[in-house]
Amino acid sequence: MIEYLILFFSALLAATILPFYSEVILFALLRDGGDPALLVAVATLGNTLGAVVNWVLGRYLLHFQDRRWFYFSRKQIARAQDWFQRYGFWTLLLAWMPVGGDALTLIAGIMRVRLWLFVVLVGIGKGLRYISVVYLQQWSAI
DSSP: OHHHHHHHHHHHHHHSSSOOOSHHHHHHHHHTTOOHHHHHHHHHHHHHHHHHHHHHHHHHHGGGTTSTTOOSOHHHHHHHHHHHHHHOGGGGGGTTOTTTHHHHHHHHHHTTOOHHHHHHHHHHHHHHHHHHHHHHHHHHTO
16 A cells, blocks of 8 residues: 555656656556556546646746746746647646656646546546556566
8 A cells, every 4th residue: 555655656756846756666567466456547647637736836937927036037938839839738738757747737737728538638648658658668578
């Protein structure tokens, strides 16, 4: 049971802006005989909930854009919004990517993508990533 909690929280942290990789833990648990379907479900749930944290941050981020400590310039935000409007919410299927995926989830919050749509698309992409880890682990065990 503790292994599944560790996987859940590592997947949740990996989806936020913190540098963390849950695939390593998933790979180790698979190697130790964990149930692939349950491990994928736990990792996907944790990673998707972590992305929801980014969505919430993005949703309320612009309330602070006039503060001195605010990290992003208006130009950067406008550029990100333009990009998201051009390519649309389907890009959320790419939220699993190690580079840029977390930014997509933050931008989706800024752009006020409906939460249900966000969860479905991000969950599909992240679930497919974890399924690919299962296949890679099984392939490497041959």
